[in-house]
Amino acid sequence: MTMPAALDRARVRKLFDLRGAYLAQVGGGYHGDPYPAWHRLRAEAPVHPGTVHELTGYDGPANFAGLPYPDRPHFSAFSHAACDEAYRDVEVFAASPIPVDPRTGQLTVQNSMLTMGGTPHRRYRALVQPSFVPGRAQWWIRNWIEQTVDLLIDTFAADGRAELNVDFCAAIPVLTITGSFGVTVERALDIRAALRDPQRIIEILEPIVAARRESPRDDLISVLVQAELTDEEGVSHRLSDAEIHSFAVLLLTAGSGTTWKQMGITLTALLERPEVLAAVREDRTRLKPAIEEALRWTPTDPMFSRYVTRDVEFHGVRLPAGSVLHLCIGAANRDPARWDRPDEFDITRRLRPSFAFGGGAHVCLGMHVARAEMRVGIGALLDRLPGLRLDPDAAPPRFIGLYERGATEIPVIFEPEARS
Template sequence: MTTPTLDRDRLRELFDLRSSYNELSGGAYQDDPYPLWHRLRERGPILPGTLHELTGCTEPMYFHGLPFPDRPHFTLFDYDTCFAAHRNPEVFASSPTPVDLDNGPLTITNSMLSMDGARHRRYRALVQPSFLSSNGGWWTDNWISETVNLLIDGFVEDGRAELNVDFCAAIPILTITGSFGVPIEQALEVRAALSIDPQKVVDILRPIIAARRAAPKDDLISVLVQAELVDEDGATTRLTDREIDSFVLLLLGAGSGTTWKQMGTTLTALLQRPEVLDAVRHDRSWLRPAIEESVRWMPTDPMFSRWVVSDTELGGVALPAGSVVHMNLGAANRDPARWDRPDEFDITRPIRPNLGFGQGSHICLGMHVARAEMAVAISALLDRLPNLRLDPDAEPPRFVGMYERGATSIPVLFDPA
C-alpha cells in the first residue's frame, strides 16, 4: 500500500457531522440530548411521537424509520423495551415491505439489512465468518494496521494534527474499500457516490467482481463471489451480481459510516480526561473497556427503528399494526435501572451488554472489525505520538448531531518525531 493521498477537504465535506451532508439526519443539533431523554424516560418507557420531535426538533428528518408521515410513531426510552423489540423480529420487523433484490431499488436498505427470519439468516451466514472476532487478525494484518500507520506517517513530524476527520474518518473507508480491492485514489469517490448514485459504486466494483470470479484472492469480494446460498429446499447457488451489489452497498455504508464516529467519540472522551488517557497509555488492557464504555456512553447512531407487523403491547403501551417504533439506544444505554451513574464515562465499570451495536439477529455484523479498527488506531496513536493531548489554543471538540452523533474536530498536539 502506498501512502494515502486523500483529499482532506473532500473528507471534511463527507464526514464532518456539521456539514450540509448530514443536515437531514440532524447534523445541526448542537445540544446534549441526554438530560431531556432522562426526563422523557421518567414519563414512561414508550411515548407517542418520533425521537427528534420529542427532543424538540421541528424540522423534518430522514433516517431509518423516517419520515413515514402516514404512520403512527412511538419512541422507546428504556433498556428493557428496546431489548425486547430487538429480540422479536416476528412482530417488530426491519422493513415495512419485503426486500426485492431483483427488481427493487439499488439502495443500502434494499438488502440484508431489511430482511428478517430465515432469509436474513441465510444471507448473513454467507459473510458472518469473515466478521467474527476470531477473524480480527485477517482484517488487522491485511488492511487496518498498514492504513493506520500510513496515516500517522503523514503528520507524525508535525507536532499537531486533527484526528477526527483526517484520521478517524479515513481508517474505516480505506479498510472496507481495501478489502474490496478498490484503489486508494477511488476510495472517497466510492463513499461520495454511495448515497447519491449507488449505480456508480456498482460500476466501479463490477470489474473487480469479474476479476475475482476468474481468480479469487484473499479479500472480501472473493468471499462473496465464492459464497454458496442455500435455499429452502437445500439447493445451493452462487450469488448473482445483483445479490453481490446489495452486499457491497450495505457493507460500504456500514463499514464507513459509523466506526469513525465511535473512534472519534472514544478519543475525545479519553483526551478530555488526561488521567484516563494516561491509564490506557501505560496499561493497554484498559483500551478494550474504554472502547466498550464509549459504545455504551454515546453510541454513534442513537436510534434505529422497527415496523410493527401486528397489534401488540410493549411496556404497557398498545402499539397498532403499521406503526413505527424508534428504539432510542442512546437513552437505553444510560438507563439508571441497568447502570449506576449512567451519564459518567467510566472505563472501570463492569462491562455489561449494551445496545450500541444493536441486539438480536440484526446485531452489527461488523462490530468486531469496528473494535479492531478502534483498538489498533488508538494504540498506534499512543505508541507513536508522545505526550498526545488536546490543543489548548484550538476550539475543543464537542459532541453534536441527533441521529448521527459524534465529535467535531479533534485538534491535538504531541511531541514531533
C-alpha cells in the same frame, strides 16, 4: 497502498463533515445534549407517542433518514427493557416495512440485508458472516488496518500537532473497507460521493466482482464470490452479483459512516480525561473496556427504527399495525435500571452488553472489525505520539448531531517524531 499521495484530505473533509452533509438528513444541526431530555422521558414512561427528535425538543428539519413515513403513527422507546424486547421479537417488530425476499426479488444497491427478515435473512447473513466473526479480526488487522493506521500517522507524526477526527478517524474505515475490495482510494471516495447514484456504484464494483470470480485473491470480494451454503433442504446457495453489490454498499455506508464517528467519540472521551488516557497508555488491557464504555456512553447512532406488524400492547402503550417504533438506544444505554451512574464515563465498570451495535437478528455484522479498527488505531496513536493531548490553543471538540452523533474537530498536540 500509496496513501499520502492518493488521499485527498480536502475531499474527505467535505464528504465526512458532520455539520454539512448530515444537516438535513439526521439532525446535524442539533448541537445540544439530548441525554437530559431522554432521562426525563424514560423516567416518565418507557414508550411515548411521537418520534425521538420531536420528543427531544428538536425543531429542525423533519425529513430525517429512517423516518420516511410521515402518515404512519410513530412511537419511541427509551428504556433498556423496551428496546431489548423489541429487538428480540422480530415477528412483531420488523427491520423493514416491506422485507426483501431474494426468492421473489433481488437485493440491489438501493436496499440491503437490513431489509430482509426470517429465513432469507439468516441464509444471506450466513453467507457473508464468516469474514466478520471475532476469529477473523486478525485477517483484517494484518491485511489492511495496521497498514492504513501507520500510513496515516506517518503523514502528521513529525508535525507535533494534528486534527484526528477527519484526518485519522474518518480515513481508517474507508481505506480499510475499500482496501479489502481492491478499490483505489480515489475510487473509494467516488463511491462515497455517489451513494445516491446506484448506477455509478455498480460501474465501479462490477468489474472488480467479475475479476474476482475469474481469479480470486485474499480479499473480501473473493470471499464473497466463493461463499456457498447448503440449506436445510439440501439446496446450495451462492451470492449473485447484485447481492454482492448490495453488501459492498452497505459496508461502505454503514462501516465507514459509523466507525469513524465512534472512534472520534472514544478519543474525545479519553483526551478530555487525561488521567484515564494515562491509565490506558500505561496498561493497554484497559483499552478494550474504554472502547466498550464509549460505545455504551455515547453511541454514534442512538436510534434505530422497527416496523410494527400487528396490533400489540407494548409497555403500557397500544401500538397499531403499520406504526413505526423508534428504539432510542442512546437512552437505553444509560438506563439506571441496568447501569449504576449511567452518565459517567467509567472504564472500570463491569462490562455488560449494550445496544451500541443494535441487537437481535440484525446486530451489526461488522462490529468486530469496527472494534479492531478502534483498538489498533487508538493504540497506535498512544505508541507513536508521546505526550498526546488536546491542543490548548484550539477550540475543544464537541459532540453534535441527533440521530448520528459525533465529535467536531479533535485538535491535538504531541512530541513530534524525528523526520527521516
